[in-house]
Amino acid sequence: MTWRVDRWQRGDEPSLRAWFDARDSAFRHDHRGLPDDPWEEVRLVASTDRPATATERLVLRTESGDVVGGAQVDLPLEDNEDVAEVDVFVAPPHRRRGGGTALLGAVREVARGHGRTRLVAEVGGPLGEEPPGAAFARAHGGSAALAEVRRVLDLQGAQLDPPPVPGGYEALGWTGTPDDALLEDLARLRVAMSVDVPMGDLDWKPERWDAGRTRASYEWPHECGRTVVSTAVRHTASGRLVGWTDLAASRFTPEHAYQWDLLVDRDHRGHGLGLVLKVLNLRRFREACPGSRCVHTWNAAVNRHMIAINEAVGFRPLEEWEEWLLPL
Ligand SMILES: CC(C)(COP(=O)(O)OP(=O)(O)OC[C@H]1O[C@@H](n2cnc3c(N)ncnc32)[C@H](O)[C@@H]1OP(=O)(O)O)[C@@H](O)C(=O)NCCC(=O)NCCS
Incomplete structure (x- = not known):
């Protein structure tokens, strides 16, 4: 051929x-x-x-x-x-x-x-089946670098009781581009997101984020028709944001929403802030996008804390995904 x-x-x-x-x-x-x-x-x-x-x-x-x-x-x-x-x-x-x-x-x-000098490719398919992309990547000298699972939540049916925000923290939310005053803290959290989540053998280097790049990361999806709903938690004593999450859906197909980042700063883990962020943002999203039916999320298979939160909220596994490294 x-x-x-x-x-x-x-x-x-x-x-x-x-x-x-x-x-x-x-x-x-x-x-x-x-x-x-x-x-x-x-x-x-x-x-x-x-x-x-x-x-x-x-x-x-x-x-x-x-x-x-x-x-x-x-x-x-x-x-x-x-x-x-x-x-x-x-x-x-x-x-x-x-x-x-x-x-x-x-x-x-x-x-x-x-x-x-290297290619990163994602493949995925139903649980228990090897997707064609994995066989293809292997045939071309690739190696699997990170195993992930896609889970789905029935957003309209989900019981989303808001957990109390722990003492010493406050929650805030926005839709679209955040206020300028939040951008520097969000940039710092983006850098953490690039290194503080399981990355397997991907050898992903810390990303460089500043206020301008962070602003653009919200403006561009908006220009492309995405509604992005976000929630953050602030540590009241220091005034700094110490966790945040983004959830997005296209206004062209609002029934499908996608969990983007969710991170709690290392120094503030263990207080239940992950569940607070997750549930508050899903609730705000359900109000902002009433046409949304389901939320898709991808987690590294070894990310047990995030998976425990997702399972508690009602996400159920549907597919296995993998990141592959391919030599040049
Ligand atoms: C992965 C994909 C692009 C392969 O396209 P394709 O046109 O079938 O690829 P090729 O015909 O060039 O396949 C090359 C080799 O890959 C391997 N391969 C590809 N698909 C395979 C499958 N389903 N099962 C087993 N081996 C497979 C075989 O070794 C094949 O050589 P062979 O046909 O002589 O045995 C296609 O299946 C696809 O679009 N999948 C979904 C997207 C995806 O996963 N992309 C990931 C890219 S890393």
Whole structure:
């Protein structure tokens, strides 16, 4: 089979739509109850610059020009500049004919061109089944670096009794971009989030965050149609934020919401602040996005404290995921 792999050029909407359709069909085939991002959002994401990241998209075509797969290569610009995060996909009817291999070859060229030395790819599928992406990554010299589990919560049915906020702390919340006064503390918590959660063999380096990057990390999802609801806890004696969480849904498909980060500063763990953040934010989210039906969350399989909180709230496991490292 002869394949053609082209770099997608911004503005070429027909190719982007075909790229999206291939990815969407791969998602529907490979996952249970997990839709791809909606087309309207993918369009907005592709037409804007993601903060602190350069993105390249590749389009896989058959000899006759039909688009049957593609890839996205995300290149961190502020830290972890050795890494390219990749998503390679082939529509199910066209698999096992070398299309994925052709794409990966082009991905490697792009990554080398940007001075990267390793690829990180995520694969996932139903519990107990090895996803095709894992076999593919292994066949290409990769190694599994971090095991994760995706859990889902029935948001409308969940019993979300608010736990009391422990003495010495106060909770606050916002929707969208936080006040400027919170940005420096949130930047510090983002750095902690990049190193203080289990990362397996990923060798992820501390991320560099400041107030500007933190602001942009809320503004950009908003431009792309995402509603982000956040809750934080403040240590009253010092006045500093010592934990926060973000939960997001696309306004194009509000029924599916996604748990983003949740972190409690190391010095303030053991007081139940994780559960406070989780429950208060889910409650606020349910009010802000009444169309939301379920929340998806991914945790490292060894992250037992976070998993205990999620299970207590009612999240149930649906899929196993893995981060793979692929050599260049
Ligand atoms: C992973 C994926 C891109 C592979 O696409 P593909 O076009 O089937 O890949 P190739 O035909 O080039 O496969 C190359 C080799 O990978 C291995 N492989 C791929 N899929 C496999 C599967 N389902 N079972 C076992 N081995 C598999 C085989 O060794 C295969 O060579 P062979 O067909 O000669 O035995 C495709 O299954 C997909 O889109 N999956 C969902 C997205 C994903 O997981 N991407 C992760 C990328 S790391």
